[in-house]
Amino acid sequence: MSAAHILVVDDESDIRGLLTEILTEEGYEVDAAANASEARAARASRVPDLVLLDIWMPDVDGITLLREWSSQGGESCPVVMMSGHGTVETAVEATRLGAFDFVEKPLSLAKLLRTVERALDAGRRRRGGRLTVPPLMVPVGKSSVMRQLRTELAQLAHSPRVLFIGESGSGREAFARYLHDAGPDASRPVVTLVASTVSESDPAELLLGTEAGGTVKPGVLEQAAGGTLFISEIDDLPASAQRILLGVLETQRITRVGGTDPVAFHARVLASAQPGIEQRAADGTFRRDLLAQLNTLIFRVPPLREYAEDVPELLRYYVDRLVDAEGLRFRKFSVAAQNRLRNYPWPGNIREMHNLVHRQLLRGGAEEIELEEVERELAVRTPQEEPLVKQDLLALPLREAREHFERTYLQQQLLLCNGKVGQLAKRVGMERTHLYRKLRSLGVEFRNIADD
Numbered sequence: 001m002s003a004a005h006i007l008v009v010d011d012e013s014d015i016r017g018l019l020t021e022i023l024t025e026e027g028y029e030v031d032a033a034a035n036a037s038e039a040r041a042a043r044a045s046r047v048p049d050l051v052l053l054d055i056w057m058p059d060v061d062g063i064t065l066l067r068e069w070s071s072q073g074g075e076s077c078p079v080v081m082m083s084g085h086g087t088v089e090t091a092v093e094a095t096r097l098g099a100f101d102f103v104e105k106p107l108s109l110a111k112l113l114r115t116v117e118r119a120l121d122a123g124r125r126r127r128g129g130r131l132t133v134p135p136l137m138v139p140v141g142k143s144s145v146m147r148q149l150r151t152e153l154a155q156l157a158h159s160p161r162v163l164f165i166g167e168s169g170s171g172r173e174a175f176a177r178y179l180h181d182a183g184p185d186a187s188r189p190v191v192t193l194v195a196s197t198v199s200e201s202d203p204a205e206l207l208l209g210t211e212a213g214g215t216v217k218p219g220v221l222e223q224a225a226g227g228t229l230f231i232s233e234i235d236d237l238p239a240s241a242q243r244i245l246l247g248v249l250e251t252q253r254i255t256r257v258g259g260t261d262p263v264a265f266h267a268r269v270l271a272s273a274q275p276g277i278e279q280r281a282a283d284g285t286f287r288r289d290l291l292a293q294l295n296t297l298i299f300r301v302p303p304l305r306e307y308a309e310d311v312p313e314l315l316r317y318y319v320d321r322l323v324d325a326e327g328l329r330f331r332k333f334s335v336a337a338q339n340r341l342r343n344y345p346w347p348g349n350i351r352e353m354h355n356l357v358h359r360q361l362l363r364g365g366a367e368e369i370e371l372e373e374v375e376r377e378l379a380v381r382t383p384q385e386e387p388l389v390k391q392d393l394l395a396l397p398l399r400e401a402r403e404h405f406e407r408t409y410l411q412q413q414l415l416l417c418n419g420k421v422g423q424l425a426k427r428v429g430m431e432r433t434h435l436y437r438k439l440r441s442l443g444v445e446f447r448n449i450a451d452d
Helices: 013-025 036-045 062-072 088-096 109-128 144-155 172-182 204-208 239-251 277-283 288-294 304-326 335-342 349-363 371-381 391-395 398-416 421-428 432-442 446-451
Strands: 005-009 029-033 050-054 079-083 101-104 161-165 190-194 209-212 215-218 228-232 268-273 298-300
Touching: 005 013, 005 036, 013 029, 013 109, 029 036, 036 050, 036 062, 050 062, 050 109, 062 079, 062 088, 079 109, 101 109, 109 304, 144 172, 144 304, 161 172, 161 288, 172 190, 172 228, 172 268, 204 209, 204 239, 239 288, 277 288, 304 335, 304 349, 335 371, 349 371, 398 421, 398 432, 421 432
Parallel strands: 005 029, 005 050, 050 079, 079 101, 161 268, 161 298, 190 228, 228 268
Antiparallel strands: 209 215
16 A cells, blocks of 8 residues: 655745654655645645645635635545634634644644544545545554554555454454455445354354345344454354354355355454464364464554553543543643553553543543552552562461462452453463352452452
8 A cells, every 4th residue: 555645735844844754754755835836736746645734824825725726626635724823713614615624733743643544544435435434543653563563554454364363452453443444345344243242052143144034134244245344352252153154264155044045255354362362272162273264364463561662652642532532621641640651561451541541531630640640540440469479478378378379360360351251261271160169269359350
């Protein structure tokens, strides 16, 4: 996929230089114009994928230039207006003339990049006659981990089957949806199947659909035909459902329950799984042949703690996103608060960060979120347990020491699994019924952890 071409129009050389540098670093191809005359020439030479247009310029203002382009018709592209002292009337006029969005100076980097992504996404859909779908986020961050992820995502854009392996909350579904939107079938539906909701006793109707008396009710697989099927936590899929899915993937055919004529199945199949699914396939707790069908390409989604240097930028991104989406009052994290969160292990990964930022904005307060607020938040989220192994254990009888270790170990693992005992069973390698008995015998309140 070639880099998008962006035209920056602003009479301030500092702004032009800054935007050119930032957007180039993000992988875009950028041209700059200092006035309306240069902007007309640049656009006549090559229609860009997006224009960032300053409103107040000395020769011809941005609104006038936008009106001129709107009246000309022909090939168009999204335009985002920029202004250091805009008014409601100006924003309304820009929107009436077809501007995609309106951003104020001084520019918030995270908001600007997100607006650019949304505008480019809208432009692609408009040219391709695609249906409107929510804009999707390319992974935010400048760490080597994020740069590598962006490279891998670009390489997988047209892959028909990808397995996303990563911890809960790490953003696997977001990456899968981004791949769908970047691929050739972006106008087609994305159908999500949460594996844990599939019944062990009778999954056929849900997956394959039904056909009776001339009435057809498509199943989940048929609904995804021509588009993308995303299977969330596929390692939670019951054995009976695994068998049905394998048959469909091998034959590329669906036969509805009660029907006789098979229906062709052609869909992109993306799935997420917890780390260790390969071992579970080797142990026989997940079908090895189904895994072979799905893991043609594996995309490993790292936990947030592996790219902690991007935490400050991610915090700013989520603040801007939530302020815009929910109309919350803007707040920013102090440097001390950012540093504390950069060193936090984030057991819930990106989802936990999103929720933390959301709570801070909902609570309100001073514009700057101080370290003390963050410490209070983390104290609630992370119980102050004793160290997992401590010298005092050596003074205990073996049975008591073992129980103390097991209790603390399972409590910490349960927090990492967001209170889900099913995930905990896989993580620690125990059968679920035995694990429930163990948790009760040790007095581990797994229901309270899940509720929190």
